[in-house]
Amino acid sequence: MIKVVAKFEVESDRIDEFKQIASELIDKTRQEEGNISYELYQNNKNKQILTFIEEWENQKALETHMKTNHFRTALPKFQKISTAEPEINTYTKVK
């Protein structure tokens, strides 16, 4: 199992727009083979921080996801309304 934490900092007046793009991406991603969970969270202290927490069965499923149209369309939209590049960390479970 692979865990992904993908953290974006969004421009303050584009937060709703980010959530709308994310909503469609989430719906499509959850239908992908090998996706276990795909959720979006908003930071309690800084509302501009929006973070995807994802679970994938294996590396191949994650790589396939990154080649899908819905991912490739959403990512540049996210980047355009973000204040910096996203911070993406990929993890293996210890316990």
Next chain:
Amino acid sequence: MIKVVAKFEVESDRIDEFKQIASELIDKTRQEEGNISYELYQNNKNKQILTFIEEWENQKALETHMKTNHFRTALPKFQKISTAEPEINTYTKVK
């Protein structure tokens, strides 16, 4: 529901020690009322990055956790073998 992502960067020769302290903390935390999940992950690219991903029923449960003996004992041990202060983000689910 509250999600917590608590990211540590551990000294390269203290990673096993970090995992051992974390293992005991995880066992005890999972028995707490209001804890939904409490898991430790290791970064795939940088093995020095160890991140707890936690789920709590509410803010009160999280605050109670931070007052427990097992948490208060483990935290300074983690800090002592880390290269910097941990980065802790608390989130609310969007979708």
